[in-house]
Amino acid sequence: xxxxxxxxxxxxxxxxxxxxxxxxxxxxxxxxxxxxxxxxxxxxxxxxxxxxxxxxxxxxxxxxxxxxxxxxxxxxxxxxxxxxxxxxxxxxxxxxxxxxxxxxxxxxxxxxxxxxxxxxxxxxxxxxxxxxxxxxxxxxxxxxxxxxxxxxxxxxxxxxxxxxxxxxxxxxxxxxxxxxxxxxxxxxxxxxxxxxxxxxxxxxxxxxxxxxxxxxxxxxxxxxxxxxxxx
Numbered sequence: 001x002x003x004x005x006x007x008x009x010x011x012x013x014x015x016x017x018x019x020x021x022x023x024x025x026x027x028x029x030x031x032x033x034x035x036x037x038x039x040x041x042x043x044x045x046x047x048x049x050x051x052x053x054x055x056x057x058x059x060x061x062x063x064x065x066x067x068x069x070x071x072x073x074x075x076x077x078x079x080x081x082x083x084x085x086x087x088x089x090x091x092x093x094x095x096x097x098x099x100x101x102x103x104x105x106x107x108x109x110x111x112x113x114x115x116x117x118x119x120x121x122x123x124x125x126x127x128x129x130x131x132x133x134x135x136x137x138x139x140x141x142x143x144x145x146x147x148x149x150x151x152x153x154x155x156x157x158x159x160x161x162x163x164x165x166x167x168x169x170x171x172x173x174x175x176x177x178x179x180x181x182x183x184x185x186x187x188x189x190x191x192x193x194x195x196x197x198x199x200x201x202x203x204x205x206x207x208x209x210x211x212x213x214x215x216x217x218x219x220x221x222x223x224x225x226x227x228x229x230x231x
Contacts, residue, residue, distance in 0.1 A: 005039040011221045012040055012093075019208060026070050026197075030055065034062055036222060041067065047218055049091075053079040060086055066169035072216055074128055077101040080176060085109045091156045091197055091216075093119040094130050096138060099150055106149035113149065116156040121171040123160045132178065139182070139191055147190060154214075155179050156193030159203055162216055170201050172210035179211070 015025060026049040033131050037048060041064060049213040050056035051073030060069060068088035075090060077098050084105035093099055093115045117138070120129030131139065139152070140146060150202075157175040160167040175198055183193035199207025201214040207215060 005036075008036055008039055008222065009043050011223075012043065012045060013043075013161075015217065019204075022050070022213060023208060024195075024214040026072065026214065026216045027221050028072060028200075028216050029059070029222070030073075031220070034059065037063060040221070047088075049218075050206075053082050057082050070216075072124040080105045084111070084113065087113060089153070089195075090115045091229050092116065092128060094120075096141065096143060098205075099144065099147060103149045111149065112151055114153045115153055116150050116154045116195060118158075119155045119175055121157040121159060121160075121175050123171075124168070129157065133156045135178070139186065145188060145190055150190065151190040154193055154197060156197040158200070159163060159198070161202075165206060168206050169210060170197055172207050172212070176211040197207050 003050060012025070012027065019025075024046075024047055026047050027040055027045060028049040030049070030051040037059065039086065045067045047070060048067065049070040049072040050059065053075070056069060056071065070089045070091060071083060071087055072091045074092060075098065080098070080101045084102065090102060090113065093102070094117065099115065102113050102115060118129040119130055119135060154176065157171070159171045162168065174197060179193055179196045182191065186193070195214050196212050197214040197216065198210070198212045201217050201220040204212075204215040204217060208209065
């Protein structure tokens with residue numbers, strides 16, 4: 001299979017040219033071959049996102065160690081141990097049990113692992129995430145404050161998969177308001193609101209307009225995925 005590396009690099013550069021320099025682009029590389037990731041790495045890009053633990057571990061072992069790996073899928077507690085030694089940021093954490101496990105595994109490596117809390121903002125029940133009530137309950141819990149090897153550094157959300165841009169904008173705006181509120185009113189050391197991760201290939205421009213400073217981009221960089229197998 002021929003891979004057009006120049007087109008790949010052009011896609012990333014075009015995206016970078018369109019957005020402010022203070023926005024982090026996560027190149028979502030699930031199901032993509034090592035060669036493509038290496039081609040983008042060679043341009044200086046360092047932030048890559050994976051959805052499946054086994055695939056992430058295999059890529060970590062084969063690629064340069066200064067890559068900042070982001071786990072952007074739904075992480076199961078029993079898989080945390082495989083990535084705790086190297087993961088840069090875990091997106092999509094939506095329960096205390098998972099935070100406790102991340103804390104436990106991070107402690108084994110004397111690390112502090114950064115996490116984002118996923119908020120359910122979409123009108124689709126299939127999306128994961130905390131409700132606002134669950135979110136406030138979690139961040140004020142004494143159990144969370146007792147965890148010493150994690151940091152909550154922001155929020156993550158996925159908008160409804162719809163062509164209705166007003167609805168997408170409303171959902172992203174709600175998440176930004178929650179982010180701002182927490183940033184202003186939270187005084188817990190474990191929570192330091194810095195990252196608002198929202199926006200993917202189909203809605204990143206709306207997300208940026210609404211205040212996102214981290215976007216998760218797969219298709220716009222790598223093209224349509226030809227593989228549908230799950231690792």
